[in-house]
Amino acid sequence: MEDNSDRNQGEGETENNNYNELNSKNKEILKRSEEMLTSTVLEKEGKNWDEKQNDKQTMIDELLSKVNVLEKERNDMKTDGDKAEEERKAIKKERDAVREERDAMKEEIKLIIKENEVTSEENDALKEERDVITKERDAIKEEKDLITKEKDVAIEENDALKEERKVISKERDVLKIDNETIKSENNALDTKYTALTSTLRDEIDCPVCLEVPTCGPVPVCPNGHVCSKCKDSHCPTCRVKLFNGKSLLAVKVIENIQHACRNEDCGKFFPLEEYKLHLTSCLHRTVNCPSPNKFCSRKMSLSKVYDHILEDCQGSWNNIRNTNMMFNDGKSPKYLGFPSILKVSRKGLALKWNDQIFYLNNEKAPDYSVFSLELFGTALECKDYVVSITVHRTNDEDMKGKVQRFTGEPLPIDIEQVMRKKNGLMVGTNQMESLTVNDEKKDLRIGITLDIKKQ
Numbered sequence: 001m002e003d004n005s006d007r008n009q010g011e012g013e014t015e016n017n018n019y020n021e022l023n024s025k026n027k028e029i030l031k032r033s034e035e036m037l038t039s040t041v042l043e044k045e046g047k048n049w050d051e052k053q054n055d056k057q058t059m060i061d062e063l064l065s066k067v068n069v070l071e072k073e074r075n076d077m078k079t080d081g082d083k084a085e086e087e088r089k090a091i092k093k094e095r096d097a098v099r100e101e102r103d104a105m106k107e108e109i110k111l112i113i114k115e116n117e118v119t120s121e122e123n124d125a126l127k128e129e130r131d132v133i134t135k136e137r138d139a140i141k142e143e144k145d146l147i148t149k150e151k152d153v154a155i156e157e158n159d160a161l162k163e164e165r166k167v168i169s170k171e172r173d174v175l176k177i178d179n180e181t182i183k184s185e186n187n188a189l190d191t192k193y194t195a196l197t198s199t200l201r202d203e204i205d206c207p208v209c210l211e212v213p214t215c216g217p218v219p220v221c222p223n224g225h226v227c228s229k230c231k232d233s234h235c236p237t238c239r240v241k242l243f244n245g246k247s248l249l250a251v252k253v254i255e256n257i258q259h260a261c262r263n264e265d266c267g268k269f270f271p272l273e274e275y276k277l278h279l280t281s282c283l284h285r286t287v288n289c290p291s292p293n294k295f296c297s298r299k300m301s302l303s304k305v306y307d308h309i310l311e312d313c314q315g316s317w318n319n320i321r322n323t324n325m326m327f328n329d330g331k332s333p334k335y336l337g338f339p340s341i342l343k344v345s346r347k348g349l350a351l352k353w354n355d356q357i358f359y360l361n362n363e364k365a366p367d368y369s370v371f372s373l374e375l376f377g378t379a380l381e382c383k384d385y386v387v388s389i390t391v392h393r394t395n396d397e398d399m400k401g402k403v404q405r406f407t408g409e410p411l412p413i414d415i416e417q418v419m420r421k422k423n424g425l426m427v428g429t430n431q432m433e434s435l436t437v438n439d440e441k442k443d444l445r446i447g448i449t450l451d452i453k454k455q
Helices: 002-043 049-204 248-256 272-281 302-311 323-327 429-435
Strands: 286-288 299-301 334-339 346-353 356-364 368-375 385-392 403-408 425-428 444-454
Touching (some): 049 248, 248 272, 286 302, 299 302, 302 346, 356 385, 356 444, 368 444, 403 425, 429 444
Antiparallel strands (some): 286 299, 346 356, 356 368, 368 425
């Protein structure tokens, strides 16, 4: 743009120079005419005055005519110069418009170039995307061909499976008939076996204690009556004198028949070895109520103990209104506030955790207090749990002060009360006094925190 501006300025200066040169020429012509007039006058001084005057007038007229012509030419040149200036201005204006249009076209060209570059990049991206799509399409086509082949293979395999299924169906029908035959035969054998074992069980069943012996030797009277539990000087059945006779047949029968669980509500049958194990873990075995004997000493089936505790046990806190719901929310660790056992044993509490039932006992021994947690299970099942019993002041739930703590396995429900008082957390009388707090009702109370974990 600067080059165009300089070019326009140079053209204007050229036109001005031409106009000035024309004026200079006109001035030179006038000057030359005056000189010629003067020289002519001097040459003709010798002529007469009239001639001189006429000649002079003629010369003046000629000079004026020339001057007029020159003036006209100058005016024409000036007019032409004005026109040229106007044309120059118009050309300049048009040139400026063309320049602006050219600049706009340059910007548009730059924009088009940028758009072309973007379009080129987009085209490259589209090309790459098209290549990817082409590859994916080829892969899909290959996969489709593979699926078609697999489908054909699957159809063939399916046809083969149908044929095989027909064969299997026929074999199954045959096996079903055989199975029904075998089942019928097994039922007949079971009936015979049950009748036989029942007969054998009746033969060795004592009519006095109504129990079948589970181990030998088995005493026998001369008339063949057997009983190891009711043995006396005379047979409890026929009252004949007993000697030292032993029944080897009875021992063989005992070892090979199914023994009925003697616990009420069970009634299951087991081989002898399984029967002995079952008696220690039967859910219906007879156990003592886990509360202290001074409150409740009932014996009952293990399956009924929890309901007994919730409903009518006088040695448990659970049957008090809302107590069971409050304590059996399944949370652990759990804080409990209990009356102190400085002088006497207190009621216990049944707790549920992960569908297992535990029972907390607070009992008084001669020189100490004992806190224990029983599991409603066997000693073997107790090995699956670790319990922590912490006794502390009721105003020290964070257990940052004095505490007494026990960590170990819970006790089995079958444990006797005497043994229960020798296991668990044993706290001496002086230590219990330091942990006991008088509450607002002037009752002596302690805090107990339980934590139960499965190993």
